[in-house]
Amino acid sequence: MKNILIIGSTGQIGSELTMLLRKNYTGNVVAGYIPGAEPKGELKESGPSAIVDITNSQQIADAVTKYQVDTIYNLAALLSAVAENKPQLAWKIGLGGLFNTLEVAREKNCAVFTPSSIGSFGPGTPKDKTPQDTIQRPKTMYGVTKVSGELLSDYYFTRFGVDTRSVRFPGLISYVTPPGGGTTDYAVDIYYSAAKGEKFVCPIAAGTYMDMMYMPDALRAAIEIMEADPARLVHRNSFNIASMSFEPETIYQNIRKYVPGFEMEYQVDPLRQAIADSWPNSLDDTCAREEWDWKPEYDLEAMTKDMLAKLKQRFAH
Numbered sequence: 001m002k003n004i005l006i007i008g009s010t011g012q013i014g015s016e017l018t019m020l021l022r023k024n025y026t027g028n029v030v031a032g033y034i035p036g037a038e039p040k041g042e043l044k045e046s047g048p049s050a051i052v053d054i055t056n057s058q059q060i061a062d063a064v065t066k067y068q069v070d071t072i073y074n075l076a077a078l079l080s081a082v083a084e085n086k087p088q089l090a091w092k093i094g095l096g097g098l099f100n101t102l103e104v105a106r107e108k109n110c111a112v113f114t115p116s117s118i119g120s121f122g123p124g125t126p127k128d129k130t131p132q133d134t135i136q137r138p139k140t141m142y143g144v145t146k147v148s149g150e151l152l153s154d155y156y157f158t159r160f161g162v163d164t165r166s167v168r169f170p171g172l173i174s175y176v177t178p179p180g181g182g183t184t185d186y187a188v189d190i191y192y193s194a195a196k197g198e199k200f201v202c203p204i205a206a207g208t209y210m211d212m213m214y215m216p217d218a219l220r221a222a223i224e225i226m227e228a229d230p231a232r233l234v235h236r237n238s239f240n241i242a243s244m245s246f247e248p249e250t251i252y253q254n255i256r257k258y259v260p261g262f263e264m265e266y267q268v269d270p271l272r273q274a275i276a277d278s279w280p281n282s283l284d285d286t287c288a289r290e291e292w293d294w295k296p297e298y299d300l301e302a303m304t305k306d307m308l309a310k311l312k313q314r315f316a317h
């Protein structure tokens, strides 16, 4: 039995991951949130919740003690485009918050999952089939917090034996909760426009490849890495995972197969474009496949079918 605390449970990933963890585990699965981002509906009704601001160690420790937590999913962060506008706060939440979490985990013997990102790479990184272990010199505050977080998490494992594990998420696509201000958000927004019958204005230039993943695969990765046999793990913080890489024209043409009249024009956002240009085109996830049997289930085709069906259903009501 696991007792789990999710910090940042009401965001794009947390709102779905918390529900899936409650389905998979019988113990306490506690939805941590900050005032102003309270859990609602099924997320609120289906299990315990607690105010846990990651910048406040005491709140983390109190929730861990009260619910006898043994595993923490740390999802608190400012996403890439937001972090670039508020770099000081992004560091405070991303790194200060992670330090607080790891200290509580060290004292109270918890395992910790903290996602990294394709944003942990930079312009000096090999762009295609980016290897697991390679140059990580990002130019954004988001990337700086992610690389630093990988290092700090590995440090707590080797120095204190804290069971830290992580994956580098690509851009995540879902029909449930809208994304929180990342560089890959366009790949979610485009489906909403198509399902509503609206023209899509794309903020990322044609030809810009980035790794993406459908949310069900990402949630499974987050759970499977924490269930993996530790004896097989050569790496910990953090594993490349991948399922698809595309550029705006590819996803646009894919959607047009199902929505023939769908239109798109480009109005490139310089901030998001600069970030996208500094990120890899596609990651090599061989180590995750070898060390914990990672395997994605959705490709672009399967994702497009499911996204459009689910969104059309929603907008029909």
Ligand SMILES: NC(=O)c1ccc[n+]([C@@H]2O[C@H](COP(=O)([O-])OP(=O)(O)OC[C@H]3O[C@@H](n4cnc5c(N)ncnc54)[C@H](O)[C@@H]3O)[C@@H](O)[C@H]2O)c1
Binding pocket: 007, 008, 009, 010, 011, 012, 013, 014, 033, 034, 037, 052, 053, 054, 055, 074, 075, 076, 077, 078, 079, 093, 114, 115, 116, 117, 118, 168, 169, 170, 171, 172, 173, 178, 179, 180, 181, 182, 184
């Ligand atoms: N969504 C993606 O495409 C993606 C891709 C790569 C990595 N990630 C990583 O996954 C994690 C979760 O991302 P997400 O997309 O769910 O982000 P999100 O922005 O949707 O959610 C972040 C959550 O953190 C909470 N939060 C903000 N400040 C906090 C604080 N001080 N204390 C506690 N909680 C706080 C917010 O209320 C929100 O619930 C982040 O580490 C992010 O960098 C996400």
